[in-house]
Structures are given as C-alpha cells and as structure tokens.
Amino acid sequence: MALSSRFRGRWSLPALVVLVALVGAVVVWARQGDDPPPVTKRDAVIDVPESPDSDRAIQLDTTLYLPERTPAPAVLLPHGFGGSKDSVATQATELAQRGFVVLAYSARGFGRSSGQIALNSLDHEVRDAQKLLDWLATREEVRTDAAGDPRVGVTGGSYGGALALSLAGVDRRVDTIAPVITFNDLGQALLPNAARTDPVDTTSPSPGAFAEDGVFKRSWAGIFFSAGLSGGDLAGPGQEAQEPGQDNDGQALNDASAANTAPQQQGAPRPSGPVNGACGRFQADVCAAYTDVATTGQASARTLEVLRRSSPATVTNRITQPTMIVQGEQDTLFGLDQADANARQIAANGAKVKVVWYSGGHDGGSPGPDLRGRIADWMAFHLDGKGSDPGVGFEYTVVGAFRSSGSPSLRNVIAPHYPGLPGGDPVERRAVALADREQTVVNPAGGNPAAVSSLPGLGSALSRSSSISSRLSIDLPGQAAVFASEPFTSQVLLTGASTARLRVAAVPGQPVPAEGAVLFAKLYDADANGVRTLPGSAVAPIRIRNLPADGTPVDVTVTLPGAVRPVESDHRLQLVVSTTDQAYANAAQPTAYRISLASPDLSVPVVAGVNATSDVPTEALWGIAIVLIVCLIAAVVAWFRRRLAADVDPDLAGVPLVISGLTKSYPGGLTAVKDLSFRVEHGQVLGLLGPNGAGKTTTLRMLMGLITPSEGEIRVFGHRISSGAPVLSRIGSFVEGSGFLPHLSGHANLRLYWAATGRPAEQAHFDEALEIAGLGDAVHRRVRTYSQGMRQRLAIAQAMLGLPDLLVLDEPTNGLDPPQIHQMREVLRRYAAAGRTVLVSSHLLAEVEQTCSHVVVMHKGTLVAAGPVEEIATGSGEASFRVDQPEEAATVLRGLVGVHGVAVDGEQVHASLNGTPRAEALQALVKAGVAVDQAGPRRRLEDAFLELVGE
Amino acid sequence: MKTSGAGAHDTGGVHTDPSAISDLTDAAAHENSSVAPDGSKVGYRAGRTLPIRVELARQLRRRRTQLVLGFLVLLPFILVVAFELGQASPNRRSGGFVDLATASGVNFVILTLFVSGSFLLPMIVALFFGDTIASEASWSSLKYLLAAPVPRHRLLRKKALASGLLSVFALVLLPAVALLVGVIWYGAGEAVSPTGEAASFGSGVYGVALAVCYISVHLFWVAGLALYLSVSTDAPLGAVGGAVLASILSQILDQITALEDLRDYLPTHYALAWADLLSSDVDWSQMARGTFSALAYGAFFTLLAARKFARKDITS
DSSP states (O other), X not given: OHHHHHHHHHHHHHHHHHHHHHHHHHHHHHHHTTOOOOOEEEEEEEEEESSTTOSOEEEEEEEEEEOSSSSBOEEEEOOOTTOOGGGGHHHHHHHHHTTOEEEEEOOTTSTTXXXXXXXXXXXXXXXXXXXXXXXXXXXXXXXXXXXXXXXXXXXXXXXXXXXXXXXXXXXXXXXXXXXXXXXXXHHHXXXXXXXXXXXXXXXXXXXXXXXXXXXXXXXHHHHHHHHHHHOXXXXXXXXXXXXXXXXXXXXXXXXXXXXXHHHHHHTOOOOSSOOOGGGTTBOHHHHHHHHHHHHXXXXXXXXXXXXXXXXXXXXGGGOOSOEEEEEESSOSSSOHHHHHHHHHHHHTTXXXXXXXXXXXXXXXXXXXXXXXXXHHHHHHHHXXXXXXXXXXXXXXXXXXXXXXXXXXXXXXXXXXSOTTSTTSOOOEEEEEEBOOOOEEEEEOGGGOSOOBXXXXXOHHHHGGGHHHHHHOOBOXXXXXEEEEBOOOSSOEEEEEOOEEEEEEEEOTTSOOOTXXXXXXXXXXXXXXXXXXXXXXXXXXXXXXXXXXXXXXXXXXXXXXXXXXXXXXXXXXXXXXXXXXXXXXXXXXXXXXXXXXXXXXXXXXXXXXXXXXXXXXXXXXXHHHHHHHHHHHHXXXXXXXXXXXXXXXXXXXXXXXXXXXXXXXXXXXXXXEEEEEEEEEOTTOEEEEEOOTTSSHHXXXXXXXXXXXXXXXXXXXXXXXXXXXXXXXXXEEEEOSSXXXXXXXXXXXXXXXXXXXXXXXXXXXXXXXXXXHHTOGGGGGSBGGGOOHHHHHXXXXXXXXXXXXXXXXXXXXXXXXXXXXXHHHHHHXXXXXXTTOEEEEEESOHHHHHHXXXXXXXXXXXXXXXXXXXHHHHHTTTEEEEEXXXXXXXXXXXXXXXXXXXXXXXXXXXXXXXXXXXXXXXXXXXXXXXXXXXXEEEOOHXXXXXXXXXXX | OOSSTHHHHHHHHOOOOHHHHHHHHHHHHHSXXXXXXXXXXXXXXXXXXXXXXXXXXXXXXXXXXXXXXXXXXXXXXXXXXXXXXXXXXXXXXXXXXXXXXXXXXXXXXXXXHHHHHTTHHHHXXXXXXXXXXXXXXXXXXXXXXXXXXXXXXXXXXXXXXXXXXXXXXXXXXXXXXHHHHHHHHHOSOOEEOTTSOEEOHHHHHHHHHHHHHHHHHHTHHHHHHHXXXXXHOSOHHHHHHHHXXXXXXXXXXXXXXXXGGGGGGSTTTTTTGGGXXXXXSOOOHHXXXXXXXXHHHHHHHHHHHHHHHXXXXXXX
C-alpha cells in the first residue's frame, strides 16, 4: 500500500506523459494505415495524325498514372477547356489510388501538345482519343477485353466531358463514361432559345426547349474563346464546389490551394505550335465561326455546322455504355437542360443512365472529393465489378438557405431514378398560378442598359458566396414584366426547369426587329419582404421569329432555367420577362412588346426523394456498446471488492476501539503516525494527549475512515475500519473543525445531515443535541453568520446525533469560553457514565486531566504513555516534597523502611514510598527539622509532557 | 471572553441549559443500542444513505443553483429583447440560425440552443458536476458525510446523479422557456431549417426534444471531466474552471483545420451534430459518433474519478 501510494505520487506525471505518448502513437499508427497507395507517373509523347488522312503528325503530351497493382482497368481523363493534363492531376492521382491506370493528356492545342483546337471535332480530338485507346491497349499495365480493346472508362469535366460522350458514341471499346458539367449541343449552349411555339416534352425534370435561332451567350462565348487563345483556364470552374457535410473551413483551405495553383497553370510555357494572330491556337474554321457569331450576334449555317460537329448530340444515339451524367446547379454555361438532353438521348438507346446534380458547375466549382469519389465508385463497379452497384438513381443537391461565412449548407437528395427516362414515370409537375396582367416592356436602343443576372467567369470569385451572386440580379424598370404567384402555404422543393406559356405581342406602331423579338425569362424566389433570389443566377433567353408587327400575339412555351430551390412558405415565385440581359447579345433596335400569360399556371417540377444518409454508423454503435459494457464490468468488479472488504473480529465485539500497529506515512517520507497501538474500553473517557503535530488528528481521521492507514488497523467493536464501514454509524465524530453548508441554518444543517445518514429521525434525538449546543434562536440563522464557538457547539451537537456508542471529539473545547468548557467536561463525563465511550483529543494537559478517565500520550506519531489518568499522573505511590534542605530530606527519607528510589531535583525530593503513607514520611521530615513547603504525588505525566512540549 | 463583539453576543444569549445534560444522558441511558450483524447501528443501511431528494434539497437551496436556473429562464427574454431592439426583419425565412430565429417559436429555440451550446451549456454542466464534491470539501462537510457513513462510491454516485438531474433540468428548462417565449413572440409556425427545409411545428418540437436529449448525452464528457476534477481538488472554482477550460481548448483546436481528421478525436467536435435532427430525413451518423465520443470520454473520466475518490485521503 505504502509502496503503491509512493509510486502513484512520484510517477503520476511521467505516467501521464507516457500515456499521452502511447495514445499519440496509436493515433499515428492508425492513420498510417490510411496512407494512400503509391502512384507512379510516366510521361510520354504520343503521335497522332493531324487530320484523318494526313501524314503529318501532332504530338500529344500525356502522363500515365500507374496504380500499385497492374494490370488494371484504365481511365482516360481529358481536361476542360483552357486546361491541360496538369489540371486533372489531382483527380488522376485519386483514380490511380483507387486502382486504375489513368491516362491524362493535353488535348491538341492545349498545354504542351501541338496541333490546333478543333472543338472536340469527331475528325480530330475524338480520333486523337481513339489513338490513345489504341496505345492503352498495347500497354501491359492495362487490362484488355480483347486484343486492341482495353478495359477503359472515360471521365472528364466540361470540354473533356463532351469528349467522353463523343468518344463513347463512336468507339465501342469505351466501357463506361462519366461526363461532368458538359454539353449536349454546343449550338444550344452558346446560342440558346428557350421558347417554342410547339409543345415541349416536359416529362423530364429539366427539359430545354432547344429551339432554333438562339440568342448569343456573348460573355461566356468570349471567355471560352479567350481561354483557347491564352491558355488560361478561365472557362473551367476554378475551385471545388462545396459538398454536404463539408466544413466551411475545410473549403477555405481548398480555395487557398486552388488559388495557389491557378497562376502556375496560367503561367505554363506556351508551346511552340503555330499561332496565327487573332485566332490563337484555334483551327481556322472554329475561329471563323466564332468571329461570325461574335460580330453579328447570329449564327450562320457554317457556324452552326461547326458547333454541331463539336456536339455529342450527333452521336448520343449510339451511346449504349453505362453513363453517369454529372451536372452543376450553378452553371449558366451548360445548364441542367444539357444534361437532361444527354440523359434522355442515351437512355433512349437502352443504356444505363445515372444523373447527378451537384451544387457546383461552371459558376459554382468543380466536383469536390466526395463526388469525385462517387465517380471513382462508378468506374470501379462498371470497369472492375468492385463495390456495390451505384444504380441508376437520380441525386441532386439542395443548397440550403443557411450561409454562415458565405457558404451554403447542403444536403443530397436521392430519387430512385431520373424521371422521364424510358420505362420511368414522368416528373411530377405542380401548377402554380401566376397573377396575369398584360405588361409592356421596352427594349432600349443598343440593348443598353441591360439587366444583370450573372457574371460569367467571375464564378471563382463570386460563386463561393452564392448569396451575393444570386442576389446580384438587377432588372431595369420598364424593361421587365413581372408575374408573381400567391405566397406559398407550404414549402415546395423546385427541382428542375419550370415551364410557362407566354403570350408576346408587338406594340402596334413599334418596329419588330428583323432578327425577331429577343426576351429573357427568369424565375425568382421572392421572400415575404420582397427580397428576390435568382436560383442558379440563370436566365432563359427567348427569340421569337416573325412576331406579327400588327400586334397579333404569339403564344410560346418557355422552359425556364433548371434549378434546385426550396421555396419556403410565405415566399412567392416571380416570373420576370425582360428585354435585355448583360450576358447575352441583346437586340439593338429600340422597340416594345406586350407580354402576358397564355396560361395562368407555371408548371413547377418536383422530384420526391429521400435525403442521402451515411451508412449506419456501426463502428460508433459498437463503440457505445463497448463503453457501456466496460462501465458495467467496472461497477460489478467494484461491488465484489467492496463485499470482500468486510473484516470482523468477534472477540473484540465489546471493545469500542482497538488500534494496533497503526502507521501512516506519506509520499516524501513524512510519517504522521508510527506503530501506534492502544485500546479504549467501554465507559472510558479517553484523552488523546499530545502537542500539535503529534499525529492525533491523523489518527482520528483514520478512525473515521477518511484516511487509509499505511500499515496496521483500527477496529471498532471488532469491525475493521475502512472507508464507509457500516460500523462508523456507531461513531459520532467531530474532527478538525466544523463542516456545515454555509447557506443553510444550523437546524437545517443537522436535519439534512441526519437525513443523509438514512437513519430513522426518531433515533436522532435532535432536541437533546440542540439543547447541548445551546444556540437558542440562532439555530435558525444561516451558519455563515455563526461565530467560531457557535459552529463548534453545533458540530459537537451533530456528533452527538443518534447518541453514538463511541463519541470522538477533536479539541472540543477550542473556542469555547470557560463556563462552556466546564459544561462540556460535564457532558462528556456523564455521557460516558451513561454507558457510552468518549475519545477526546487535546494538546492541553489540564484539559485531559480534568475531563478524562484514561489518557494516551502521543508525540511525533508514537505512543509515549497510556493508562488511567490517576495512575499515569500519580505513578505507583511516588511522592514529591518541596523542602528547604533537599539533601537532608533525602537522607531522612532513605532512612524510612520500604522507601527507595529517592532522588533530589533542585528544591524537590522524589521518593517511591512503596506503601508508606505520605503523612508518615512528612512527619519524619518535620521531625528531622526539614521545612516542607509542599508535599504531594509526583506529577510524572506533567514532567513527561512538558519534556515533550519543551523540545 | 475569547472574542469581543460577536462572541460576547453569542455567549450572552445562548447557553446550554444545565438540564440539557440530564436530558441527554437520560436519553443515552434509555436508548437501546442494538447493533446489526454488519456492525452498524440498527436503522442504518448503506443503501439508504444520502437519498437523492436530500442531495437535491442540499443543492437546490444554494444560491448559485437558483441563480443559474434563474438565468436560464431569463436568457430567452434577453434574446427576444435583443431581437426586438435590433433591426432584424420579422419572420425571416432564410439565412443562418440567427437570421432564422424569428421565423417561428421552434426556430427561436434552435437559436437559443445554438448560441448557448458552445459555452453556456458546458459551463452549467461543469458547474453542477465540478462543484459537487469540491464544495463539500471546501466546507469540510465532506468528511462528516463520509463518516456518517455514506459509502464513497454511493456518495459519488448520488452526487453525480443529483448533478445530472440538475443539469438535465437546466438543459430542458432553457429550451422549454425559449419555446414558450418563442411561441408567444413568433408564433407556432413552420420550423425552417438552415438547409432550407420546413417542418411542421409538431415535428419541429419533436426535433428540438431529441436535440436536447443529444446535447444532454454529449455533455457527459464535460460532466465526467468536471467530476474527476471535483474529486481531485478542494477548490470548486478549480474544478469548474478546469472543465470549462478544457471545453474551450477543445473548441479552439477544433478550429485548426490543419489538424484535419485528428479533430474527430476532440470531445467538442460533434457538439453541434444535433443540427442534423432539424432535417426531415435525419442523418444519425454524426450524432452516433458524437454519442460514442462523449460516452467514451465521459466514462473514462467518471471511472477515473470513482477510482481516485475511492482511494483518496480526505484531508479537508
């Protein structure tokens, strides 16, 4: 015991340090297991023909990422517009870590690859990719389905995603694709027209009207073109979109890293390819097409042909591979309608199609780690048969209204399938009535000033705080017609593209532009205060050819931009039709139109689904169970150990107190009590006498079970004392000061103390105890107002509650005044006389002599003397005489029969009379002429005690 | 004699009646001192010591308990006044917890829990648990309870239970008052979650009730730590302050994103996981992890506290 306590004291700090170090080591070790598998990279330059039948070759700069184990299925990873193979390095590494051979390459005209940009032309970029498949098939690291047919999937964002679609359409060797934020029809993406006079198929959530003669998406097209000129990756989303469950601060880190890498990409050395002036690295026909549309705002047949040739739409009817289509909800370049068209066209071939809408897009950021992981899951299942089937579910991300530090909170919703695909149900559409009122809108000359909906290309800066970008939109007065719904009574989760029927008429007398009426429709979410939010910041441009100048109205169906938006109760939907938009080529000719609703109902798509939840947290549940079991075991073990602690000696059942060999030593070498043994018999008032620091209080604390002895034991009525031993209920104690709750009265303190013992109230004898305390009315005052003496008396009264068989009082007369001291002595004597036992400690000899029947003298933790006070005080018949002639007196006493042990001590002479009456000795002295000043029993106790105290 | 003033006053008015001694000795002489086989007085049973109602009575009469509970009643009113004074547009339906607070009564409760979750609630739990043993030690009343005798394991258990009841009462009181205040001021409308979902008033109240349950469980780690500190020191302030400090430290470390998933090991990492309850399809994974984290830390410290208290020398 002593050893262990010393051990605890001296070693607790080092032990703590070791424990912390161990925990740290375990954590580090556990994390080492998570280290990603190693990935090796090999750069290679692969020659491909410049054009289908050309002898000239161009060089594609590639990097092959090899996983730990080969052969493995391959993933071809084309990059976005303006990027290079370096811009997909992160995703390539991740995929290689998942066990794929990944081929990243710079497309022709980008990065270090030579050649000219032909915009994913089937004759150029797609053939390049086919050559890369040939090359992959020759690599021994790549698993093959047949000779020359590698097991390969294609995924890529934007420009790369379109390549994935086109390649899958023309090359059967591609086993699966995952196009991300890409287009179906580049012509519709850059020259959209969202209005048709004939009906639009609205069975899917986000259909686009895809009508002819679109309005030129000027700002985005310009950004795209300049990205091809300068090589800067302006067109791609500069950063990752936020994902559900992702911390905002984590996003900040990602942003920082994105910001760091961006300049490197832009500063990449320009390749030594041919640069032909204003066309940069674009192929001549592409350059000409852009110049045509950018200058006129209209697409010529040649331009449309260039765009058509670059569009996956031409080959989607041949795609039968499993396809995971990922599209962004914050994308004013390639909206959800493009993904909708891809999904429908591919699913029509009977292919397996999964659609995912995530919170990013060209305005909102590229897929984050979670979504990239799900793309890798898709590849793993469809290329390798690993993992669970990702299925054909439709997932979309709901951007919440909550935006702490600028980023929204998100949740993913999963529906069983993308509505409107073959074999599936059409999407649910709710009719929302709009207030119809014919309004006239004016197109300003030159299309300026123009309404603002989004700021393309600023995506990286603004999209993070979509609260800003979605509220940036400005409609100019006089240019916009507004049709608002009634406030919603319950929340509606708008999921996709709403459609509306508009009636547009020219104002008679106003000219109708030759290129047709250009209008822009958008759907706002307006809250109760009129604060409007434009979901996705997107607008649907409309061009109506041949609008009769006489004012005859034309009815059109308008597909509004696809979005995911929870419209709260009390909010309204607002359909706004304006004549201008900053991001588009507006009509230059000043004119005016009358706008009204052909149908009062707005058709709002709703896709029911369940929130994506993580897997059942089994490890956490197991952890909870283990913790509970450990606690239970600890409780049971403790219970058994307590049961075993009971120790009774029936021979001592009648002895109030036996202390044997009691030792208490503290760590550091201090020994407060050393080998103390004494015994208190029934009916005694025992005084424990010793100077301060003799170990009296420590002994009493051990008696109360407050301190564990280092060695030896204390037995009370035969029961060995341990903490909380039941026999303690027979002891009433007052040790080293009172202990009361200062906020309660003395009376309440005693009542609550007794209640805490759990014993019946009638055993307490409150009235008798309180009478002993003698506090009068003060007993109802708070204890904090008491004087030292009052607390002392209350504490003694508390010790007497229940009339204990052994009353233990430590310095009971401290702080009492003389009459009270007198009374206290009386109390103790008579209490013992009534059949109880009292143990009193004191450092005052007189106190013990006057109060106690027996005494134990302690000094420095050891027993000095023990016995009845009389015996100890008087010794066995010894006497002291104070005389004027000590030597003379000694001689006389030695002469008496039976007297021995005569000693001279100054004026005093001590002698053991040994049965001789003191009076006789006195007489002999007087006879011998010795003047006796004082005669009495020798006070040996005092001598001993003074000696001790005097030290 | 010994003391002037107060002492003289005390001894002047109050004195032991001489007959008191006779009364006592008579009682002692007549009292039949019968003893049970385990050595205890008949009437004493270890299983009856320190009943929970006694401990609650001891704690509830304390000014600090009354002040804390009073403050919790007052806090929602302070928040309402703050919102009324501020220029917040009434009945907003979008924005963060704070922006949404006035959307409905339930949203107001959510705000109240949100603003008090990081500091106030851990502090209250730390106060009830950290103070419970240490204050007895500082009043010296602990030794008399142990010598009564209340077995140590039972004393710790009952005191922890009483602190737990007080803590849970405080944790329920705050949202209950907030709900009442919220409904009176902002109505019993739909609860709007920060992710933009709307829930009926009833399911919102149900979600808040579950959130309170989660918070109660999650703060178990604070309770365990405070209890351990409470048995380790005789200074109540040290025990309470130590636990609060640990909570703050954990929250600070949780802000350091460079620690990445090491932060999952921080006890406060899952403190706001109850926000998941506000969505229609509840994701339980974070709350399960938070529960595990809290239980593991809480059980560790509680067992440590029990071990320490069982072996400690009481010298106060």
